[in-house]
Amino acid sequence: MKLSKRLFMAVLVPFVLIGLVPQAQAETWPSKPVRIIVPFGPGGTADVFTRLMAQHLQTALGQAVVIDNRPGGNFAIGTEAVAKSPADGYNLVLVTSSHTLVEALGVNRQKYQLMRDLTPVAALSNAQGVLVVHPSVPANSVKELIALAKSQPNKLNYGSSGTGSMLHLEAELFDSMAGTKMTHVPYKVGSGARIDLLAGRLQLMFDTLDGAAPYVRSGKLRALGTTGKTRSLALPDVPTLSEAGVPGYEVQVVIGLMAPAGTPKPVVDRLNAEINKIITRPDVREAWAKSDGQVLVMSPEELGKTLSAEVEKWTDLVKTANIKLD
Structure with missing residues (x-):
């Protein structure tokens, strides 16, 4: 059965107009x-x-x-x-x-x-994060930290801004890729974990760069590695975790x-x-x-x-x- 030209246009035009609506909105x-x-x-x-x-x-x-x-x-x-x-x-x-x-x-x-x-x-x-340890921790590099953690399973405590937070999963990814097992201590906010790390009640944490960098520069914390693909402009002397001992690590x-x-x-x-x-x-x-x-x-x-x-x-x-x- 053939459609008349008028009927064909009556069917086609509404669909054409519908297609033009987004373009008209954009203009x-x-x-x-x-x-x-x-x-x-x-x-x-x-x-x-x-x-x-x-x-x-x-x-x-x-x-x-x-x-x-x-x-x-x-x-x-x-x-x-x-x-x-x-x-x-x-x-x-x-x-x-x-x-x-x-x-x-x-x-x-x-x-x-x-x-x-x-x-x-x-x-x-x-932005990227940074792995920092308290100065009392006997590890001056990522490889030394991995060796220490493997020799003392679950003995090293790290803080985070809560279970399931970025700071927590950065550490879990490290554990998974490095073959270590450390103990998670969740806090309500990252600054709470940082306070306890500075006091020596924690051994390490994955922290934000803007939060940790001042303490790294003052010597109150030791930075072992950053989480990005390339080194941080804020801490250019600190290697990435990937180059420091965990190949492929990137967050x-x-x-x-x-x-x-x-x-x-x-x-x-x-x-x-x-x-x-x-x-x-x-x-x-x-x-x-x-x-x-x-x-x-x-x-x-x-x-x-x-x-x-x-x-x-x-x-x-x-x-x-x-x-x-x-």
């Missing part, structure tokens, strides 16, 4: 303020850097960019709010590698799934922005292009470097692959190390 976007939800409290390094980026993004877009801090629920409160927002480019969420840990632990799975309900927009930066905290799944690609691409221009400005690079962060330029697809790989890596570690939240 008029943004026509109102853009909101970035930060799913943790104000004042942290990532929050401060995001605010700096947002100031420049306002100028680039010609619209206000509002930072909305919504802490709580292992990032669920703020992240879920964006995951369930309209996919129109006006709601973004700041994500970090800690989101991939939460995903691996299955904590917020009933509320949202990171790679299903959100789409990558742009990376902002990455870098990625910070980026995501939008609700289904956000029009032209909008995502515009945001990505503008943000990449901003974070490569010399003044922005310099501001981030003061906290030992490095700007990270990625396409949306590259950011998506990075986050997916992290979820896979942490999921495997959670299973093999039998990590369970209290």
Whole structure:
């Protein structure tokens, strides 16, 4: 049976128009303020850097960019709010590698799934951690620490910012790759573990670089290795863990922005292009470097692959190390 030309057009046109809707939205976007939800409290390094980026993004877009801090629920409160927002480019969420840990632990799975309900927009930066020991520990290198830990299984205590936290899983990954077994002592915050490490009540911990570096420089702590792929600008004389005795060890905290799944690609691409221009400005690079962060330029697809790989890596570690939240 042949369709008449009029009937054919009547069937075809609605589908064509539907396909043009996202393009039309992108051409008029943004026509109102853009909101970035930060799913943790104000004042942290990532929050401060995001605010700096947002100031420049306002100028680039010609619209206000509002930072909305919504802490709580292992990032669920703020992240879920964006995951369930309209996919129109006006709601973004700041994500970090800690989101991939939460995903691996299955904590917020009933509320949202990171790679299903959100789409990558742009990376902002990455940062690395550092393995530090109390000066009383008889280990001046990673290899010496591994030998010490193997000779005294479960005798060395390390602190973290809580079970399932980045600082905890960095240590678990070390244990797994180095063949050691150390005892985890969880704290509510990383600074609490650092205080006890400085007092000698702990032997070691994986810490943030901005938190530990001042104590390393003053000699109150000894740095054995950093967690990144390359050496840190803050502690250039400290080798990476990979070069110091644990080949292939690499953990870098990625910070980026995501939008609700289904956000029009032209909008995502515009945001990505503008943000990449901003974070490569010399003044922005310099501001981030003061906290030992490095700007990270990625396409949306590259950011998506990075986050997916992290979820896979942490999921495997959670299973093999039998990590369970209290």
